[in-house]
Amino acid sequence: xPRLDKHNKADYIKKAPRGLSENLVxxxxxxxxEPAWILKLRLAGLRSFYATPLPxxxxxxxxxxxxEIIYYAAPDEIVEDNRSWKNVPKDIKKTFEALGIPEAEKKxxxxxxxxxxxxxxxxxxxxxxxxxxxxxxxxxxxxxxHKKLVQKYFMKCVAPNDHKFSALHAAVWSxxxxxxxxxxxxxxxxxxxYFRMNAKNMGQFEHTLIIIEENAQAHYIEGCSAxxxxxHSLHAGCVEIFxxxxxxxxYSSVENWSADTYNLNTKRALVEKDARMEWVGGNMGSGVTMxxxxxxxxxxxxxxxxxxxxxxxxxxxxxxxxxxxxxxDNTTANIVMKSISKDGxxxxxxxxxEVASRAKNVVTNVKCDALILDKHSHSHTIPKMRxxxxxxxxxxxASVGKVDEExxxxxxxxxxxxxxxASLIVNxxxxxxxxxxxxxxxxxxxxxxxINMENSxx
Amino acid sequence: xxxxxxxxxxxxxxxxxxILHGINLTxxxxxxxxxxxxxxxxxxxxxxxxxxxxKFEVTRGVLEFKKKNLLLLSPDQRANLGLFLAWQNxxxxxxxxxxxxxxxxxxxxxxxxxxxxxxxxxxxxxKLLLQTMENLKMKPEFAERYLNEGFSGGEKKKSEIxxxxxxxxxxxxxxxIDSGLDVDALKEVCQSISLAKSENNFGxxxxxxxxxxxxxxxxxxxxxxxxxxxxxxxxWKLAQKIEQQGYAAFR
Numbered sequence: 001x002p003r004l005d006k007h008n009k010a011d012y013i014k015k016a017p018r019g020l021s022e023n024l025v026x027x028x029x030x031x032x033x034e035p036a037w038i039l040k041l042r043l044a045g046l047r048s049f050y051a052t053p054l055p056x057x058x059x060x061x062x063x064x065x066x067x068e069i070i071y072y073a074a075p076d077e078i079v080e081d082n083r084s085w086k087n088v089p090k091d092i093k094k095t096f097e098a099l100g101i102p103e104a105e106k107k108x109x110x111x112x113x114x115x116x117x118x119x120x121x122x123x124x125x126x127x128x129x130x131x132x133x134x135x136x137x138x139x140x141x142x143x144x145x146h147k148k149l150v151q152k153y154f155m156k157c158v159a160p161n162d163h164k165f166s167a168l169h170a171a172v173w174s175x176x177x178x179x180x181x182x183x184x185x186x187x188x189x190x191x192x193x194y195f196r197m198n199a200k201n202m203g204q205f206e207h208t209l210i211i212i213e214e215n216a217q218a219h220y221i222e223g224c225s226a227x228x229x230x231x232h233s234l235h236a237g238c239v240e241i242f243x244x245x246x247x248x249x250x251y252s253s254v255e256n257w258s259a260d261t262y263n264l265n266t267k268r269a270l271v272e273k274d275a276r277m278e279w280v281g282g283n284m285g286s287g288v289t290m291x292x293x294x295x296x297x298x299x300x301x302x303x304x305x306x307x308x309x310x311x312x313x314x315x316x317x318x319x320x321x322x323x324x325x326x327x328x329d330n331t332t333a334n335i336v337m338k339s340i341s342k343d344g345x346x347x348x349x350x351x352x353x354e355v356a357s358r359a360k361n362v363v364t365n366v367k368c369d370a371l372i373l374d375k376h377s378h379s380h381t382i383p384k385m386r387x388x389x390x391x392x393x394x395x396x397x398a399s400v401g402k403v404d405e406e407x408x409x410x411x412x413x414x415x416x417x418x419x420x421x422a423s424l425i426v427n428x429x430x431x432x433x434x435x436x437x438x439x440x441x442x443x444x445x446x447x448x449x450x451i452n453m454e455n456s457x458x
Numbered sequence: 459x460x461x462x463x464x465x466x467x468x469x470x471x472x473x474x475x476x477i478l479h480g481i482n483l484t485x486x487x488x489x490x491x492x493x494x495x496x497x498x499x500x501x502x503x504x505x506x507x508x509x510x511x512x513k514f515e516v517t518r519g520v521l522e523f524k525k526k527n528l529l530l531l532s533p534d535q536r537a538n539l540g541l542f543l544a545w546q547n548x549x550x551x552x553x554x555x556x557x558x559x560x561x562x563x564x565x566x567x568x569x570x571x572x573x574x575x576x577x578x579x580x581x582x583x584x585k586l587l588l589q590t591m592e593n594l595k596m597k598p599e600f601a602e603r604y605l606n607e608g609f610s611g612g613e614k615k616k617s618e619i620x621x622x623x624x625x626x627x628x629x630x631x632x633x634x635i636d637s638g639l640d641v642d643a644l645k646e647v648c649q650s651i652s653l654a655k656s657e658n659n660f661g662x663x664x665x666x667x668x669x670x671x672x673x674x675x676x677x678x679x680x681x682x683x684x685x686x687x688x689x690x691x692x693x694w695k696l697a698q699k700i701e702q703q704g705y706a707a708f709r
Contacts, residue, residue, distance in 0.1 A: 406549055
């Protein structure tokens, strides 16, 4: 039995067992009253997980103790009608308030879905979008209410046997977001979900499934934050996005897991003819992150935009990047990645650009800039390119550097102290990514970087 | 208070080379000085040493401003004391917008002076910034651009003058503010400098190769710097002599 942390008032995980087993997988499926095909996928995932070794590349994951992780927990309080703020339990509300959710919701959000541990407790969508046929639900509900849609797309973009952690995800996934935007519908306000992993040793295996039909348009925002705990937690979520012909979709996320979390996340989009997919992401926290959002450009003229920011401080490895598969003619991609390493932190840009032999006139631009703030920190760039068509134009630009002393002096001649100057330069460095994030997230990102900067001075 | 920049027998070097071999110069608030000399004579170095560039080491001499020993102060402390350096090639600070940056700089100065409350009210600042920009015939959108990123030569110089006009120094050193400007742009920049000077009557040190800028900004004192030393000082006529004869006559 896991002992509860005294700071954690709610007794959420008293029944949750540690470790992985077929029994646990069956229990999750049973509790969720899932259709048989999902259980089948879960069991296939479990077999694949056992059969697949840890990746032979990237950060060392050998300290990850699979048997000590809690793979599934449900809050004691289940809210019957989870669409109203009033019905959200007090403890959970407090957490959300600390994260600024209610204010944000009042202002700009079309709908809010938030996952508290494994069960979604709060979910809402403004009436006007519901009327247009937009579905914005938690995954568990979608499995019950939108069976056919879910079955058509679920784990069709990321297969359970894709890699070890997608297999684990398939076995124990719980909760997440389901978003469906019908053909021609353009959702103007961003749709938003905020995840929070609150119990010690809690795994978070949420599944996000997004379908943007032909000529539709939407923007979905996901943010993650976790309080600090002393033992290893694991996050192995999965995001699958289907962008149909002429559709446009933007996926923004800020991930700020606590420093003891392994964040091994899989995000992938299938982008069809004349469609556009935009990934905007910031990774601040976690101990080890391995995350490479992927775009499969399988229709002509499809475009992918990848904007990413990674911050690695003491004891952190941010192994992030982007993958783009050009499978059709005239597909284009633009990848801009920025990273900051400090206090011994380690950032890695790991990228893959693949151009199929049949895909003519592909254009891809990759630009990754790394800022290293002290001599204890590191940055690596590992770009891979497999170009099988000679008409492709693939450009890779990379820069690694420190804060320029001349630039600091320039700002000092305007009256800023050396620390203020360096901080301003660092903030300017990430600005091209931060400005693409919604304001409240941009503020959070800036604040987090500032906090981290402050800690390091002196 | 005696507002005066005082340089006596100033000697300085980089790790490998002696650069200044004993500079003597006094600049008072309200005065206009020109320091002229060919490329590599040490003009820009002198300016950077006055502001305290860490690359250079002062080995001897006196460097004082408002009776304070600048050699004991950091570059930002020197700036906040009332010195300003307009750079010959201002640095590009990517992602940092002019408007919020200048607010921060103004607040840093106010903080150092202690007499006023440091945080500026947004509206008060905006009014000040827009008025200053209007005086300099600059469009408001300019303040939303990243500092010096993608600026033309003329825009960089104007941006430096905008910063000077807002920070209101007691003494401003303008390092080749005329370089890279065509005749019209030069005239415009000089008008902006004159305007800022007429408002605050600060001291000006103009560093330049060419006498042309001096027609607009009429220095009372002209100094010729050769090989890290001031070899001749005089009035406006000295600049005319340089125009006719070049620097060869002073070597």
